[in-house]
Amino acid sequence: MVARLTARKAVRSGILWGYIFGAFVASSAWSYTTIYKTQTERDRLAAAFGANKAVSALFGPAPDLQTVAGFTVFKTSLTLMILGAVWGLLTSTRLLRAEEDAGRWDLLLSGQTTRGGAAGQALGGMAAGAFTIWAVTATITSVVGLSSKVHIGAGPALYFALALVSTPIMFLAVGTVTSQLAATRRQAASYAAAVLGVSYAVRMVADSGIGFHWLIWASPLGWVEQLQPLTSPHPFALLPIAGLTAILAAVGVHLAGRRDLGGSTLPDRSSSSPHVGLLFGPAGLAMRTLRPTVISWWAAIGITALLTGLVAKAAGGAIVGSSVHQVFSKLGAPGTGPQAYLGVSFLILAVLVAFVAAGQITAGRAEESSGRLEDLVVRPVSRWYWLGGRLLVAVAALVVSGVVAGVFSWVGTAAQHTGTSFTTLVGAGLNVISPAILILGVGALAFGIWPRAVSIILYGVLGWSLLVELIGGIGAVSHWILDTSVFHHMTSAPAVPPNWGTNGVMMAIGILCALAGGLAFSRRDLQGE
């Protein structure tokens, strides 16, 4: 019963994500055949990217770029690894911890199953979701591969899809463990996200070409990279992936069986003396309840910025004299050297800061869907006051995020004597705030008009924007499409100075969207789940 219920939810989500994965693979393969038509162009691309440390650190290694298969793997792997990991940890923490917190597992466990058994069954159901992603991705890749221009065989397509789904599978297992350790879904997702962040950072250092390539075996993302589908497959890398998944799954089931329903493995202080400092109203409450999540994001942003700063000198030096700078120019970072590398790196930091913004909106929606918002608005609290307070807290969190990005990237560059000034990098950090404020406004608008679709809309906009930026950086993409990315109008500081006028316009649009969202919210019914 548990497996069936979980599978139903996971498969539904798996169909959508399998389609996204497949569509990304298909578009990458097709864009390569249409943009790089001749072998000469393809060889030039391979020469530009092939051994470039900057590219390798940011996007992963780029072997065999002179082939459709090699380019497709390069374009899709890292993005789908991260998206897949996020799917895995959010799905597992939702179907395990969140369901338990909502009390729905009380009903299920009154039947003929144990806590450990139920967790195992849930894992089985989630595996069905991962299988769905694999099946849909493999099908789309195989169909695209039938084209004589793309030419990817069925077997390689299946193996490629397996490589892409490896990260979601591993992070389903990670989320299963963190759901046992943590007392709430939010905590569980934060712990799992921290694992993802560290994995990514370790992979980045390993691929940066500064002599730590052995670290690739210390990162689950690195294992997936080592599978090298479509180019020179190394299926032995499936061993650590399968091993980690099996071990984490067994640990998760074991921990589920040993703890109380509703409890957590890590000690959770069930009582304490009151700390009422921030509990003066809705804004203070938002600061108090979101503090752990926001601090986790600041830590992730800080670590990423620090590592980016540490590798900037070496990676940026590799751009000098190469044609990679043309690609970087397409991404808005002209020139060579560490500044250009940092300019592109700050795009990734901008994405992280935008995720902070999206999280603030979804947290607000969770207050409404859970019924907790009603505790406030049945008291002398207007909806405008509640929403306005939360948005101001969100903006403050975004400003700090930008400052953290700037400061820690400077710490990294200063440690390597890169020579980039503190004010330049803090300016670059503040530069990434404006797309996040735009996202915040779009989220507030969605919350006002269609609250049950807030997550889909927000993460859809973010995913689309990132996809457009990455494809635009490699191929020729119409400016109409590029303009739909929230990151496209952000300059790639510190490669170029921030354009505060454009930033102002983005923020103004975000504010207008937020006002429209507030108006819609003040006029609609409160809606539960």
Added chain:
Amino acid sequence: MGAKAIRTEGLTKRYGDTPALDHLDLEVVEGEVVGYLGPNGAGKTTTIRLLLGLIRPTEGRGEIFGLDCQRRSVEAHKRLAFVAGEAALWPSLTGAETLHLLGSVHGRVDEGYRDELIDRFDLDPSKRVRAYSRGNRQKVILIAALMTRADLLVLDEPTSGLDPLMEQTFRHCVYEARERGQTVFLSSHIMSEVEAVCDRVGILRQGKLVEMGTLAEMRHLSALTVEATFDRSVPDLSHVPGVSSVQADGRVVRCQVQGSVQPLLQVLANAGVTQLLSREPSLEELFIALYGGEAGDGTGDDEGHGLAG
């Protein structure tokens, strides 16, 4: 006539073609305790959510102390406190922190009374909400509402999850609130609770208010329950004017009497009755009698006037 704590005029809420509440005209005078009854899905919670501004009416309007529920909700909420049937609280906060937050947001707290309530409801305020049982979470929102000494208490199944001792504590709090002149609007399934504390009762059915009156008025409109024990075989009472629902069990017969009991007493006097018991219908019997006609047991018509003479 006293000032109106609650007043609705044609208050209606439709979801698509389905009327959840259908042209409700309701008045609650300041200082009275009104019960609001109805089966699941009758529209009780919809009424309360409209009054609180949580949802928007399709038609009509409502007022709290003369303030429009939708347009002047913030001002209206300064004078009321609400208890929901299911507590939705912040899991990471303790009971004390939750009470502090809700008190700060309301802007009005009688701290001494709050501490007294914590004691009376036997709540450990140092525990985090996620460690509370369902009943203890309900206590938190009860205390959060009562501690404000609000002019109007809007209670939607407030004792949900409470044990009988705590239910009794809650009733005493309502008595005290009434003594202080507070108005109480109580929606509940627990008939004994409504019967014990309410001055007037309204009964909702499929979104319409079908009955509104004091318990005495409602009992007058309903049937008396009579139980008679005989020293011989029971007589046939089915043709006695005003008598219905006759049930014989050995030498005991039970029946309902509407209107005058004189015809029945004349028959019983000559039939060897050894014991005669009569009682007014409980609120539960009134309620069941009102809705019993829908099930086809012939106790009421389509308008639900099974209670009417």
